[in-house]
Amino acid sequence: MEPITIAIAIKIVLAKVAAAKVGAALVAMTVIAVAVLTFEEITNWFTDRQTLKESDKDNIAFTLQEKLASGEYSTVQGIFNTRTQTIPAARTINSKRIDTKLASIHRVQELAIYS
Secondary structure (H helix, E strand, O other), X not given: OOHHHHHHHHHHHHHHHHHHOOHHHHOXXXXXXXXXXXXXXXXXXXXXXXXXXXXXXXXXXXXXXXXXXXXXXXXXXXXXEOOOOEEEEEEEEEEEEEOHHHHHHOXXXXXXXXX
C-alpha cells in the first residue's frame, strides 16, 4: 500500500472507533497527555511492541499527527495491518509540544511510517 492509501485507511478505522464510542471493539486505544512528546518516547513504544509488529509481515508502525488550533498536538501512534486494515495496538498522545526530530518527521506529512 502506498502512504496516502495507508493514511486514509487508518483515518477510516479511527473514525469508526470514534463513531462507535466502543474503542475496545475495534482497537484498544489508550489516551495519554505529556508536556513534550519526544522521538525517543515514540521509538520506545514501538520497541516494546516489536513482537507484535514482526508477528505479521503486513503490520506497519505509524504515527499520525495533527497540530490543533490551540497549538498543541494530537498524535496517534500504532501498528496498522495493511491486509486486514485493522489496528491491533494504538494510543493517542496529547502534547503541548513535540521535539525537533519528531517535528522534522511530520513537517510535510501528517503520517509517518517507521521501519
